[in-house]
Amino acid sequence: MAVNRAEQRAATRRALLTEGRRRFAADGYHQVVLAEVARAAGVTKGAAYHHFDSKAGLFRAVVAEVQRELGERVAAEAERHEDLWEQLRAGCRAFLASGTDPAVRRILLVDAPTVLGWDEWRALDEESSARHLAEALTALVAAGTVADQPVEPLARLLSGAMNEAALWIARGGDSRATEQALDRLLSGLHTSA
Numbered sequence: 001m002a003v004n005r006a007e008q009r010a011a012t013r014r015a016l017l018t019e020g021r022r023r024f025a026a027d028g029y030h031q032v033v034l035a036e037v038a039r040a041a042g043v044t045k046g047a048a049y050h051h052f053d054s055k056a057g058l059f060r061a062v063v064a065e066v067q068r069e070l071g072e073r074v075a076a077e078a079e080r081h082e083d084l085w086e087q088l089r090a091g092c093r094a095f096l097a098s099g100t101d102p103a104v105r106r107i108l109l110v111d112a113p114t115v116l117g118w119d120e121w122r123a124l125d126e127e128s129s130a131r132h133l134a135e136a137l138t139a140l141v142a143a144g145t146v147a148d149q150p151v152e153p154l155a156r157l158l159s160g161a162m163n164e165a166a167l168w169i170a171r172g173g174d175s176r177a178t179e180q181a182l183d184r185l186l187s188g189l190h191t192s193a
Contacts, residue, residue, distance in 0.1 A: 015041040020058045025103040029111040063112045066103050071128025085145050092182055094131045099166035109167040130159045146189045189191050
C-alpha cells in the first residue's frame with residue numbers, strides 16, 4: 001500500500017510540474033494561478049499546496065527542472081565531440097539555441113531572475129549550465145588551448161554574455177549572426193588564434 005501512495009504522490013507532483021511548466025512558459029509567472037494549475041492537472045488545490053507550498057514553490061521546482069534539463073542538453077551536445085575546443089563551441093552553441101525554447105526563454109531568462117531574485121537564479125545556473133562551462137574552461141586551460149588564467153571570471157563573463165545573447169535570440173535576434181559573433185569571441189581565447 002505504501003508503494004502505491006508513493007507512486008500516487010510522485011504522479012501528482014509530476015502532473016503539477018508538467019502543467020505548471022506549460023503555463024509558466026506560455027503565460028509567464030504573474031499570469032499563472034496555482035488553483036488553475038491544480039485543476040488542469042486533475043488534482044486539488046490542497047494537493048498543490050501540499051507539494052509546493054505556493055505558486056512560488058512550484059515555480060522554483062519548474063525552474064530547477066528546466067535549468068537541469070538545459071545543462072544536460074548543453075553537456076550532451078558538447079560530449080558529441082572528442083576535441084575539448086569543439087566541446088566548448090558545441091556547448092555554447094547549444095546554449096544559445098536554447099533561446100528558441102519557450103520554456104527556457106520565458107521561465108529561465110525572463111521570469112526566473114526577477115521572481116526568484118538574482119542570487120537564487122545564479123545559484124541554480126551555477127548548479128547546471130555555468131558549472132559545465134567552468135569545467136570546460138578549466139580543461140582547456142589545463143590543456144594549454146586557452147591561456148593560463150583564472151577560470152571563474154572568464155566563465156562568468158561568457159555565461160553572462162551567452163545568457164544575454166540567448167534572450168536576444170528569444171526576442172527575435174539573428175541566431176546565425178549571434179553564432180558567428182560567438183565563434184569570433186571564443187577564437188580570441190584560443191592560444192593558436
